[in-house]
Amino acid sequence: MYKIVTKTELAPNIYLIELASADIANKSNPGQFLILRLDDKGERVPLTIAGVDLNKGTVSTAFHAVGRTTKKLAKLNAGDSIMDVSGPLGNPAEVGNFGKVLLVGGGVWCAPLYYVAQALKKNNNKLVVVAAGRTQNDMVYENELKSVADEFHVATDDGSKGNEGLDFLADVLKAQKFDHAVVMGPVSALKKVVEMTKPYGLNTMVTLASLMVDGTGMCGACRVTVGGETKFACMDGPEFNGLDVDFDELVLRQRVYLPEERMASMIHDKLGGGVKRG
């Protein structure tokens, strides 16, 4: 069992939890992920590591309560435990000394992006950071990201705060030369940013949230096409150069279980049910 040490609501339906595991904390790097299984009957769900506290021996992750597992997780509180936490899995994000780096985070992903940004900052990169969210109320980790940014932008889908949508990035890209870019967010955002950076040939690293089961290279559920080759996101990624990624295939594959996920989510909403114990 793994104890939830703290739980924070970052925005409506978006939470940050800190889990006790000194072993995982000691080995975690930005860009890697955990796989959680809440109880006996639970599904294995991947969540990106958003930071560690080596003194406390904890690892944290931020999640958006969208389906059955994340909604159940949202009902747990500090002091509660979950059955399985596996990690760190996947490869760390590249955080070398690049020069000037563009960072774009969407929604809940701004939390793990901050972990990457801190490492890039430590390696003396200049950071131009964009924090994006659906509305001004959905912004996550805005202040944290701002604190490491040399240049900072905010964007919301509805324009309620900062820029409306990500189109303004075209001007940012035109005005200065970047050496590297990192994008974490929903696939639509990854795809959009890559479309804009492609003309500049800018290496744009994206974290791919493909469907996963084991997260250790056993099942191939996470396969994605990158540069014309099939890769396993959990073993070869999850960070890939977005210029090479077949996003359309990724979107189709992410939707494979949509009817089942909707059913499970509806059962959860109608019948309730939290984490089973014992």
Added chain:
Amino acid sequence: MDKEQRKHETPMAKQGVLDRIHNFYEVALGYTEEQARAEAERCLQCPNPRCVQGCPVDVPIPQFIKLIKEGNYIGASEKIKEKNSLPAVCGRVCPQENQCQKFCVIGKMGDPISIGRLERFVSDYERNQGVTIPEKQKAGATGKVAIVGSGPAGLTVAADLVKLGHEVVMFESLHSAGGVLMYGIPQFRLPKEIVQAEVSYIKKLGVEVKTNYTIGRIFTIDELFADGFDAIFVGSGAGLPRFMNIPGENLGGVYSANEFLIRVNLMKGYMFPEYDTPIRIGKNVAVIGGGNVAMDSARCSLRLGAEKVYIVYRRSRDELPAREEEAENAEEEGIIFTLLTNPTKFVGDESGWVSGMECIKMELGEPDASGRRRPVAVEGSEFMMDVDTAIIAIGQTPNPLIQRTTEGLETTKWGTIIVNEETGAATKEGVYAGGDVVSGAATVISAMGAGKTAAAGIHDYIQKKKGGK
């Protein structure tokens, strides 16, 4: 017993076909006490028993059968356990027709003794009575050993070493221990309760089992040494699925057998939505391959409600690598064998879901390196199969994670770890390996045999290292 009687095996009851294709309960029901006694009576108690030659771990077959004859089932189980620590598993899944039973002398005139069924009977009997934990026999110096992977190879090494007094910690990357026995072989062939009973047995022996630990990510092999382990056994299996690299393979509804079986068995997808992990099965399912993995995938598909399930295999019925009993069960259940056929591409519908599979007919040519006749495509024989689910079961190779993250651990070009066959020692000092990660995908009992060898190798190594001997 007259000669005629002696020639015929005692049949074992099975769940009827019409029932079993709708459930995941065990198909083979096992012997009753009377049946086991009757079968044991047939054994000639050969002074120079051939059957034992066929068993990779040298189970004392006539001796345990004699104890059954005498009604001493617990004694029989203990006898088997001198050589085989997982008899309830082996009795169910060993390909006996190619191993012990193949060599039984009675097989020359009639049916060989059903050694596997007898093994299963006594171990089930013992489990139901409550297993006793043997005393530790401390023999010489002891050390601290890490086991990576909890499949049959790892379980065997762990049990053997802990009994000798060593401190043993087992790391497993999944959330439950057991390896393929847990995630691959379906409930209806090997109930998971039995695997868990074996895991709790080794825990009771004193092995510490750490699930959710993926070695190579959380700790490397070198970090484990730095942490104070004297020796490390790598039994990480052959878990990386092979794909065919044909167009359309990434469409929805195209699974690797591993994904399909993990969802069904380990995650209990057949009980969705009571369990959280979904599995989607269509009406017409094609399973590509002809081994145990293919048979298991096909039979699971049927039980999940598929209307038509095809085994698509590029050689003929005679070359099927699956256990004969399972191929027969599959046929009985109505799985359609489409032999001498190989897929060439998948086509999808507008939502990205597989809707058809193009195949080509094959014929058998000259024997290849494996001694089997090589299948060759018949030009111009392409045809479409109407399928909405495809499961690729054409083999697995070792997962490269440990090999990649361990300096000095040599592998073959197939990614298997190179070891000294006598000791199980790998090329890096203190590292031992065995099971599928060394042999490539093989059998439960061969993994256990390799585990026995490595356990002895590790014990010797610790004696030398710690100056015990």
